[in-house]
Amino acid sequence: MLWRYLRTSVGWALLALVAGLGIVVVGVPALTGSTPLTVLTSSMEPTLPPGTLVVVRPTSVGDIRIGDVVTYQLTPNKPAVVSHRVIEVRSISTGETELITRGDNNGAADPSPVTSGQVRGIVWYSVPLVGWLSLLIGQHGSWLVPVVGAALLAYAAFLGLSSLAVRRRKSRKAAAAS
Numbered sequence: 001m002l003w004r005y006l007r008t009s010v011g012w013a014l015l016a017l018v019a020g021l022g023i024v025v026v027g028v029p030a031l032t033g034s035t036p037l038t039v040l041t042s043s044m045e046p047t048l049p050p051g052t053l054v055v056v057r058p059t060s061v062g063d064i065r066i067g068d069v070v071t072y073q074l075t076p077n078k079p080a081v082v083s084h085r086v087i088e089v090r091s092i093s094t095g096e097t098e099l100i101t102r103g104d105n106n107g108a109a110d111p112s113p114v115t116s117g118q119v120r121g122i123v124w125y126s127v128p129l130v131g132w133l134s135l136l137i138g139q140h141g142s143w144l145v146p147v148v149g150a151a152l153l154a155y156a157a158f159l160g161l162s163s164l165a166v167r168r169r170k171s172r173k174a175a176a177a178s
Contacts, residue, residue, distance in 0.1 A: 004166065007059040010107040011159050018152070025130060029055050034124060037071065037081065038131030043103030044083060045067070048123070056082060061116040064089065069123040070099060076117045083123055086111060088117045 014158070029036050039052040048054060056071040064070055064086055071083040087109060088100035098113035 003163075007162075008159070011155070021127075024125075024127060025055075027051060033058055034122065035071075035125070039083065039126075041103075043105050044085075045105045047104050048083065048126055049128070051129050051132040053124065053127045054123045054125075055125050056083070056121040058121040059119070061099070061119050064099060064119070064122060070101060071120045071123060072099075072101070072114045072118040073120065074118075076115070080098065081120055 030035070034055045034057045036053055036055050039048045039050055039054060042050055049146075053158045054069075054071070059070075066086050066089060068086050069083055069087050071081050074080045074082055082103075084101035084103045086099050087102050090098045090100065090113065092098055096116060099113060099119070100109050101114055155165055
């Protein structure tokens with residue numbers, strides 16, 4: 001009896017964890033136009049250690065403030081990005097705004113100012129360690145996602161069938177006792 005309650009509790013907890021992570025990592029970004037990214041370097045430690053999944057919300061340069069963690073392209077129109085903290089906001093003679101950034105774990109500001117064309121957005125929220133899972137799925141997703149999905153479905157079927165077997169046993173015992 002204790003084993004059944006424990007197994008059921010673990011099953012529901014696992015389901016809640018997977019569903020919650022799915023909502024936080026996939027659902028919310030998809031609904032808000034945000035982008036989930038994985039921190040790969042230690043430049044933002046201890047705030048954002050490697051393996052942290054960050055969700056970047058699109059933000060205009062005019063809404064970015066000192067202290068925000070901004071994600072920007074290292075080179076305009078190139079896919080490589082970095083997330084660093086804004087330590088200064090400058091208005092230059094052309095009327096454009098430049099951001100001076102620095103990683104929390106770095107001793108000096110980044111060598112080049114960030115222009116509006118490079119900005120992807122600000123880090124809205126982060127989930128520690130989940131970025132490693134995201135990288136694993138990205139690298140091995142062609143076989144990993146179906147295998148994990150099949151395992152979760154098999155586990156759900158096992159829970160359902162074992163629950164059905166317990167109910168049948170109880171009804172047989174009740175019928176025999178009558």
